[in-house]
Amino acid sequence: MPKNRQILLDSRPQGEASVSNFKLVSADTPALQDGQVLVRHRYLSLDPYMRGRMNDSKSYAQPQPLGQVMIGGTVGEVVESRHPKFAAGDQVVGMGGWQEYSVVDAGQPGAVRKVDTTQVPLSQYLGAVGMPGVTAWYGLVKIIEPKAGQTVVVSAASGAVGSAVGVLAKERGARAVGIAGGPDKCRYVTEELGFDACVDYKQHADAASLARALKQACPDGIDGHFENVGGMVLDAVLLRANAFSRIAVCGMISGYDGKPIPMAYPQLILTNRMRVEGFIVSEHMEVWPEALKELGTLVGSGRLRPRETIAQGLEAAPEAFLGLLKGRNFGKQLVQLA
Template identity: 40%
Template sequence: MSDVNRQWLLKARPTGMIGPEHFELVESAMPRPDFEAGQVLVKTLMLSFDPAMRGWVMDEPSYLPPVPLGEPMRASGVGQVVQSSNPALPVGTLVQGLVNWQEYSIGDPRHPLAPPTPLPAGTPPGMALSIFGSTSLTAYFGLLDVGQPQPGETVLVSGAAGATGSVVAQIARLKGARVVGIAGGADKCQWLREACKVDEVIDYKREDLPARIAQLCPEGVNVFFDNVGGDTLEAALANMADFGRIVLCGAIAGYNDETPRPGPRNLMNVVTRRLRMQGFIVIDYLARANEAVAALAEWVAAGELAWREDVQEGFENIPATLQRLFDGRNQGKQLLKLADPE
């Protein structure tokens, strides 16, 4: 094994679109785990890319501390234990956790947020990070706990062809709701209709979004699951049914804005239509992860859930891969493979 660890460090905090220029590729010394404390050395196999990473590089208070300048970019992923004296994590174990943008990391079982967690036997890294990963947990708890759709209700989902949105749309269908998905482009809309069996689809890049929501949801939207924010949220607010629920999952349309965009102009609809609008962060549900994974596994085994993995390759392509989330090039869960398990 080489004694060099390649890393992508955060070099500068972006003010607009995040890109490779905000990171620096360096070669560092191989990290040395504290074996007596149960730490292990983990080789990164696959990285997960998440829109939240755009927020993690900002020096602003949030639900996680900012990534310090000069440190490897924070990222979750799957790796394989290559050095260990910890019987719970022997050499060869595939683990999930915060591996960051680097070839090797220290897996610390006492990490407060993301200790290295063995993958269930037989689960490939891509599946662990996509259909059984945090975006699916986000979909499950955000929709069912926060949105609480009832059979026969209309559920509108933005970012519906993405990793989170596509699972939201399908769980809503499985729970007996009528589902309207919003996505960008003909290919994504066709996949939603045919593979995800979504009732109606709106291509927001081609269609008049507020008018199409009104047309497809004549009784109003009972649950709006929002991944996008901005104009999309405003269009949904104009079409909510009385006592509707708006699940604020994300607002990707504004993540790379240089200045904050104005809020929706029609927030007063929350009052007149007696709406509930609630944000949530999936980490608050991690103690219940097994519940979601069990339900997802059942739906997957029954052939009820479709998902797509968009797997890029190459250590040098890591920062550019993050950008794919923000221009919609990703077709499903954005991943990057660095190595196969041994």
């Protein structure tokens, strides 16, 4: 069996996460039991939720145990199978973790799934046609529920989730406005993704200034907002929110490293009769088939063209992950492992 390099969580962050929280080790891959498959990972997905798992605090998920392989989505190829429904060469998506190989009980529901790469590139099953895409779909379709002509704003708009939110909103006849960091990301959001406008939050020192820019980008106010960031971005959106607007709270990455991110004007939830709703996509498995079908079609037809930032080699994963928390990636952050 091949040698398997792995990254473990070695210590929990105090405040900001750092590379010293991770540890690279090498292990033998165990011999397969009946019903198992050995997957060689091609790509590892890096996602903001992982930061929460590094803490030992009450949250919706169990903390990542110390000394074990970091959790993470992976795509790859079956190299050996002792399960009748899988064969060497199958392309699969699963939760293989931060390592080069995984041994999977293939019969366990949700453990590993074959994917078709004729229309959709393999890596997209970690992005637009995977968990981030379904996250976008659920928040937009089930919480924001945009109507044609309404304005939908999404923060981290050039990212894996944000890009899908905007394109899905456009498909429903809404005006899509992004918030992103820097002119390159904003240009991509409008020119390649087809958003109607994009606001560069890095040009604004406070929520009032950002709110003025949003007023220009959203002349009819904001009817729906998909929040990935929190803090100043959320404050600015609230200042421009319309009556009966909806906010889907998917992430608050600006606070993941322990910084306080108070909401300055919660009274606007009342005066604008808003609905603010947090969600986690893994608790809504019932929408995955419908969502993946639409997302696969959008990617296959080229209407959704997600960007990827690809780090090379498992050893690059910690640095790439820390960059993701700071918004240094452009689009979906992946690590190529083979």
